[in-house]
Amino acid sequence: MSISKIKTVNRKPLNMVVYDNIKSAIVNGEIEPGTRLTETAVSEQMNVSSTPVREAFRRLASEGLVKIIPWRGVVVQEFSFQKLVEVYQCREALEVKAIQLAADQIDEPGIEKLKMLLEKSKVTNDYTEYTAINTTIHETLFEYANNNTLTNLIGQINDVIMHDRNVSSFSESRKDEIYEEHKRIIHALENRNKDEAAIAMKKHVENGFKYIKNRLDEKK
Numbered sequence: 317m318s319i320s321k322i323k324t325v326n327r328k329p330l331n332m333v334v335y336d337n338i339k340s341a342i343v344n345g346e347i348e349p350g351t352r353l354t355e356t357a358v359s360e361q362m363n364v365s366s367t368p369v370r371e372a373f374r375r376l377a378s379e380g381l382v383k384i385i386p387w388r389g390v391v392v393q394e395f396s397f398q399k400l401v402e403v404y405q406c407r408e409a410l411e412v413k414a415i416q417l418a419a420d421q422i423d424e425p426g427i428e429k430l431k432m433l434l435e436k437s438k439v440t441n442d443y444t445e446y447t448a449i450n451t452t453i454h455e456t457l458f459e460y461a462n463n464n465t466l467t468n469l470i471g472q473i474n475d476v477i478m479h480d481r482n483v484s485s486f487s488e489s490r491k492d493e494i495y496e497e498h499k500r501i502i503h504a505l506e507n508r509n510k511d512e513a514a515i516a517m518k519k520h521v522e523n524g525f526k527y528i529k530n531r532l533d534e535k536k
Contacts, residue, residue: 331368338372339443342381342392343486345535349394353382379447380479393479397532403476404525408518410470411454415501415517417461419510426460430502438495443485450481453498480528490527497523 328336338358341347355366355373362369373390376382382390395403430453437449458467470477484490497520504513 330364331371334362334364334368335372335375336444337362338369339376339379339381339482340486342376343443343483347392349392351392352389353392354389378478379482380475380477381482393475395476395479397529400476400525400528400532403473404521406473407470407477408521410466411457411521412514412517414458414461414463414466414470415505415513416510417463417466418457419505419508419513421462422460422505426456427502427506429456430498430505434495434498434502437491437498443482446485446491447478447481450485450494450498451478480524483531484524484527487527493523493527494520 338347338353347353353373355369359366359369373382373384377384377390381393383393384390433449433453433456437446437453440446440449458470461467484494497516500516501513501520504510504516
């Protein structure tokens with residue numbers, strides 16, 4: 317008799333539980349943008365030591381969800397609407413150019429990697445893993461674009477992109493849309509259709525902006 321079919325219990329380390337709980341509260345609006353958080357207050361609220369809270373703050377900062385202020389704690393990231401408009405205008409230009417360059421240089425292993433990542437994004441139930449997978453999809457496209465200046469420029473607006481990518485990961489409907497958008501992008505690349513790839517990427521970025529804008533409008 318085999319017991320191999322019995323599912324294991326998913327026991328997350330304490331630092332991951334703390335990180336997940338804070339992240340969920342931020343993305344779901346339970347902690348409002350602009351809120352100042354300190355290790356002491358959060359550790360007392362969660363009944364844990366300051367170490368996992370500190371680790372969570374670092375991770376959340378790398379994802380654009382909080383901003384670390386030395387000696388003062390962290391502040392939940394807050395972006396003005398004008399900032400979002402400007403970032404998405406730049407993101408569209410950079411990502412469309414990247415996909416056009418990548419279309420000329422991507423090889424079969426690159427296409428297969430993108431397909432594998434796409435399917436992984438479809439099945440994962442972990443918000444953080446989902447965001448990491450989608451980030452890797454876009455990073456792979458920039459790698460095949462083979463333009464260091466382009467990569468450096470997108471890095472300058474990465475805090476907003478990562479923030480919004482994390483927010484989108486909590487919406488099942490938006491995740492379904494992203495899957496189809498990425499699928500169209502990859503299909504165009506596989507067919508070496510540069511124009512179709514550019515159109516698909518432009519639509520993907522535009523839809524991402526619309527989703528974030530609608531969320532902001534709902535909170536007014």
